Amino acid sequence: MKRSGFKPLALAALALACVAAAQADSGGARVPVLPKYQQECAACHIAYPPGMLPAASWQHLMGSLQQHYGTDASLDEASLREIGGWLQVHAGTYKRVSEAPPQDRITKSAWFLRKHNAREVPPEVWKRAAVGSASNCAACHTQAADGRFSERDIKIPR
Incomplete structure (x- = not known):
């Protein structure tokens, strides 16, 4: 039985497309x-x-x-x-x-608010001197300057 190379190639292309879409959705596409x-x-x-x-x-x-x-x-x-x-x-x-956030502010975007909800980031965190505001990504995201926002790189200042 002769096997076609199409199926593995199609699967590889699909996997690559899924990875690209996931990176775009995660904001992780560096x-x-x-x-x-x-x-x-x-x-x-x-x-x-x-x-x-x-x-x-x-x-x-x-x-x-x-x-x-x-x-x-x-x-x-x-x-x-x-x-x-x-x-x-x-x-x-x-x-x-998918849509522009109010005043074009990252911190007012739906995805930001979902990721930084009060359960994940208590409101008092934003008031800490070492944080200052939600726009100071580098206060908690230790690799923000390199465009990396992985949860494993988060350290919330006390």
Whole structure:
């Protein structure tokens, strides 16, 4: 009986597609950080992985940098195009970021609120001096600067 190579190939392709979808949904698809993004954005906060927001949010944020959450974060036109294009290509898709969160804030997105609910993260944690606010990912996620947010890398400050 002659075996076709199609079935194993189809299964391998399906497995690869599932892994890619799972990474996109988990926010764990680590994209190499654009040096210009790291330089410009991480000067004030961590360089949030682009998969944490949908393309529409990144487009809005990049179009309103002169009023970026109370700060003028304006960029020259070349940097704006380079960073904006990179964010659009690597923006979140799939279940995690199916819609733009209120005010384009990661901390107001449905997936963030689900992962950081009061049972998982008691409200007093956000008030601790070492944490400060929900947007300070690196306070608890020890590998946040590298774009890794695994539960095994969480250490909540006392």
